[in-house]
Amino acid sequence: MASELNVGEPQGSRRKSASLGQFMQVLADITEPTVELAIRFCGWSAILFVLAIFFFVFREAFPILRGFDFHEFFTSAKWRPDSQIRPTYGILALLAGTGAVTVGSMLLAVPIGLGAAVYISEFCTGRRKEVLKITIELLAAIPSIVWGFIGVVALGPVLLYIKETFGFAGPPMGLNVLNASLILALMSVPVIVSVGEDALKAVPDSYREAALALGASRWEIVYRVLFPAAKNGLLAAVLLGVGRAIGETMAVLMCTGHAVQIPKRLFDPARTLTATIAAELGEAESGGNHYRVLFLIGVVLFAVTFLVNLLADVAVKGIRGSDK
Amino acid sequence: MSEAALANTRRIFICNDSQGKPHLVGPDMFPSLELAAAALGHDAGGKASALAQSLKRVEIAFLEDSGNTASPTKPKYRFYYDTQTMGSDGDGTERDPWPDVPTAMAGIERMYRDGTVKPRVGEGILLERREIFTATNHERRKQRSESIAKFGLMLMALMLVAPVLAILGYLLYEAWPALSWEFLTTNPRDAMTAGGIWAPLVGTFFLIFFSLLIAAPIGVLAGVYLNEYAHDNWLTRLINLAVVNLAGVPSIVHALFGVGAFVVAARMGQSLVAASCTLAVMTLPVIITSTREALAAVPQAFREACWNMGASRWQTIRTIVLPNSISGILTGVILQVARAAGETAPILFTGATLYMRVADTGLASYFPYTPWEKVMALSYHLYVLKTQVNNAPEALTYGTAVVLIGLVLAVNSIAIVARTILRSRKKW
Numbered sequence: 001m002a003s004e005l006n007v008g009e010p011q012g013s014r015r016k017s018a019s020l021g022q023f024m025q026v027l028a029d030i031t032e033p034t035v036e037l038a039i040r041f042c043g044w045s046a047i048l049f050v051l052a053i054f055f056f057v058f059r060e061a062f063p064i065l066r067g068f069d070f071h072e073f074f075t076s077a078k079w080r081p082d083s084q085i086r087p088t089y090g091i092l093a094l095l096a097g098t099g100a101v102t103v104g105s106m107l108l109a110v111p112i113g114l115g116a117a118v119y120i121s122e123f124c125t126g127r128r129k130e131v132l133k134i135t136i137e138l139l140a141a142i143p144s145i146v147w148g149f150i151g152v153v154a155l156g157p158v159l160l161y162i163k164e165t166f167g168f169a170g171p172p173m174g175l176n177v178l179n180a181s182l183i184l185a186l187m188s189v190p191v192i193v194s195v196g197e198d199a200l201k202a203v204p205d206s207y208r209e210a211a212l213a214l215g216a217s218r219w220e221i222v223y224r225v226l227f228p229a230a231k232n233g234l235l236a237a238v239l240l241g242v243g244r245a246i247g248e249t250m251a252v253l254m255c256t257g258h259a260v261q262i263p264k265r266l267f268d269p270a271r272t273l274t275a276t277i278a279a280e281l282g283e284a285e286s287g288g289n290h291y292r293v294l295f296l297i298g299v300v301l302f303a304v305t306f307l308v309n310l311l312a313d314v315a316v317k318g319i320r321g322s323d324k
Numbered sequence: 325m326s327e328a329a330l331a332n333t334r335r336i337f338i339c340n341d342s343q344g345k346p347h348l349v350g351p352d353m354f355p356s357l358e359l360a361a362a363a364l365g366h367d368a369g370g371k372a373s374a375l376a377q378s379l380k381r382v383e384i385a386f387l388e389d390s391g392n393t394a395s396p397t398k399p400k401y402r403f404y405y406d407t408q409t410m411g412s413d414g415d416g417t418e419r420d421p422w423p424d425v426p427t428a429m430a431g432i433e434r435m436y437r438d439g440t441v442k443p444r445v446g447e448g449i450l451l452e453r454r455e456i457f458t459a460t461n462h463e464r465r466k467q468r469s470e471s472i473a474k475f476g477l478m479l480m481a482l483m484l485v486a487p488v489l490a491i492l493g494y495l496l497y498e499a500w501p502a503l504s505w506e507f508l509t510t511n512p513r514d515a516m517t518a519g520g521i522w523a524p525l526v527g528t529f530f531l532i533f534f535s536l537l538i539a540a541p542i543g544v545l546a547g548v549y550l551n552e553y554a555h556d557n558w559l560t561r562l563i564n565l566a567v568v569n570l571a572g573v574p575s576i577v578h579a580l581f582g583v584g585a586f587v588v589a590a591r592m593g594q595s596l597v598a599a600s601c602t603l604a605v606m607t608l609p610v611i612i613t614s615t616r617e618a619l620a621a622v623p624q625a626f627r628e629a630c631w632n633m634g635a636s637r638w639q640t641i642r643t644i645v646l647p648n649s650i651s652g653i654l655t656g657v658i659l660q661v662a663r664a665a666g667e668t669a670p671i672l673f674t675g676a677t678l679y680m681r682v683a684d685t686g687l688a689s690y691f692p693y694t695p696w697e698k699v700m701a702l703s704y705h706l707y708v709l710k711t712q713v714n715n716a717p718e719a720l721t722y723g724t725a726v727v728l729i730g731l732v733l734a735v736n737s738i739a740i741v742a743r744t745i746l747r748s749r750k751k752w
Contacts, residue, residue, distance in 0.1 A: 031638075032636055032638045032639075035638050036553070036637070036638060038545060039545045039546075039548050039549045039552075039553060040549055040553065042541075042542045042543075042545035042546040042549060043546045043548075043549025043550055043554065043563060044549075044559075044563065045542055045546055045608075046546060046563050046567045046570055046609070046612065047562060049605055049608065050566045050569055050570055050573075052581070053570075053573060053577065053578070053581040053605075056580075056581050056584030056585040056589060057577060057580045057581055059584055059589075060580070060584045060588070111480070112483055112484065115476065115480030115481070116477070116480045116481040116483075118477055119477035119478055119480060119481045120481060123474050123477055123478070124478075124481075132481055132485065134740055135488055136484055136485075137736065137740065138488060138733060139484060139487075139488050141662055141663075141666070141732050141733060141736040142488075142491075142666075142729060142733075143665070143666025143667065143703055143728060143729070144575075144666070144667075144668065144669075145666065145703045145704075145706050145707055145728070146666070146706070146725055146728060148707075148710075149710055149721075149725050150491055150495075152710060153498075153710075153721075153722075154491070154494055186484075186487055189484055190484075193484070217466050217467070217469075217470045218470060218474075219469060219470045220466070220470075240572070244572075246574065247573070247574025247576070247577070248574070248575075249574065249575050249576040249668075249669040250575075250668045254707075254710070254711070274574055274669075277576050278579075278669055278672060281579075281580075281583070281672070281673050282672065282673060286588075294580075295580055295584070298576070298577050298580040301574050301576070302573060302574075302577050305569075305572050305573060305577075306569055306572075306573075309568055309569045309571075309572035310565070312568075312572075313565055313568050313569075
């Protein structure tokens, strides 16, 4: 009996620790699926959020859609939401404004951005490359409100001076399509450079070596070999730049001059879709027609940028496909 | 040019002001081209001197003032000689070079007398030994276009660097009078025409903190899912597409989403919470992407070794993958902080307020906002100062801009430095 007891005691403690272990085991068995479930859920959250953005923006715009005059919406340049007699919601002028500053900024940003990407990727190495990359990263980090501020206080007076000196046509102000285009170009260049550089880096070195062996100079390699090989990635870079330019809000709100009109010259003020939302949502009566139309513009913006990003994604997938 | 090449190069100066003195002024200074040609000419036996034979390159420059030998000369005329050529004579071109230096010098002198070669002051004549692998015209044209291309591309890159420096310098210059410790630590006064930026600064920190609280766990776990759990199927592709598009949604659309979802549907009202949620959704893709890249950098062998020890997938992630990639994940989170600090549009209608009276001193000044109140934010404060407040002093506005940009750049620099250090310390 005594021996049994003696044996029993350590056995008991061992059983105790075993049960603790079992408890931990059970805990682990429960934890692991729970954690994995949380991870899976978070993983899917991106899809959820994209759908949620569309859903909630559309939900606020939805009540106005019954009997809404889409023809007027897209083809009239008369944006008069505050009119007491008959408010009109035509976004043609706003579309034109967005188009003007986007095209203007891309005309500057695409050649410079791709040129800088080529230079960083193919023509420089070591410390200089690091410094350039970091500077361009910093360029990307400057907040859009600061860009807008710079456009107003620094670029605006300069453009006004140029306009007055050389006698360009347009109202006497420094805030116009050109100002917004310049600012937007600087803002969207970093994304073009970094995506463009990635695209060039993705071209296998054997392509470069083969071209070198045939006697090509580095510039010839760039435009005869790398551009054709990386054209999808470069296209994606441009499209992402376009997406950024279309969606930019605070900088264009401050720099375009805020006039609802179809801009005809570089020195004309304009207004974009994004700036209109930013400027008017605060004053629009919640639940009113004006408020809902602004959300409808949001839906349009969402659709346009979604399309541009989708195209960019397809372009990138294109190079991955051809690499395999 | 290397030492050896210099030894084979002879610079000869022709200068009229030593006229009347028939002898050499210096070792390489001649009063006329004729005498220079004679000095490098054939010896008594009709052969080129040893000196002339060793020369690879003769530069002849015409000077106005014999003391001015350091001034650069542009080689306007280029001639060649080649001792390997078969023919006796030549015309000095690359295709038909002269046979040796004395003949070449005589030829040049003859052409000078003819007037075919008429170098002005500051221009020179270059006589080179033709190398077998010398650059042809085609090659030289290629090199020229290459250097033009390189220069142009460098200019484009510099066009991006220059504005950053110019802008930072300009803002700092204008803001200098306002910048002080008091500027940071006092609240705006007198309808925002005086005082500092304490309230908006704290508001920005609150916004960053709450948005981080929401976005960091979701973003990191989503990154873990995409890199560790997801198979290459349509669902993963859809998630990737969603991440890319979430990153590309305009900030003002995020603002509309915030109003629709958080302010209206979730009944948060315009508040710190609603604004933070909006910012969190907006910055989520940055965290997801960078986490995923950080995880992908951990070698697959680490995971396989852990699995072989009997660890489960989650145990492997917890003990091996996450500790080895924490630096990269943190970099992504820091970048999110920078982005959240600078954004204006998403908080415009979800929680930012023009002005709010907060405590000036004491503990209450450090925690001035409750989650269900509106907040002041630095970015919105800058917008307000520039566009809504009529008589705000310039320096105040510039100061706000500089603090905002300084905050964002400082956070970014931390991320960059951290990344550089950690990259150099990588264990694999």
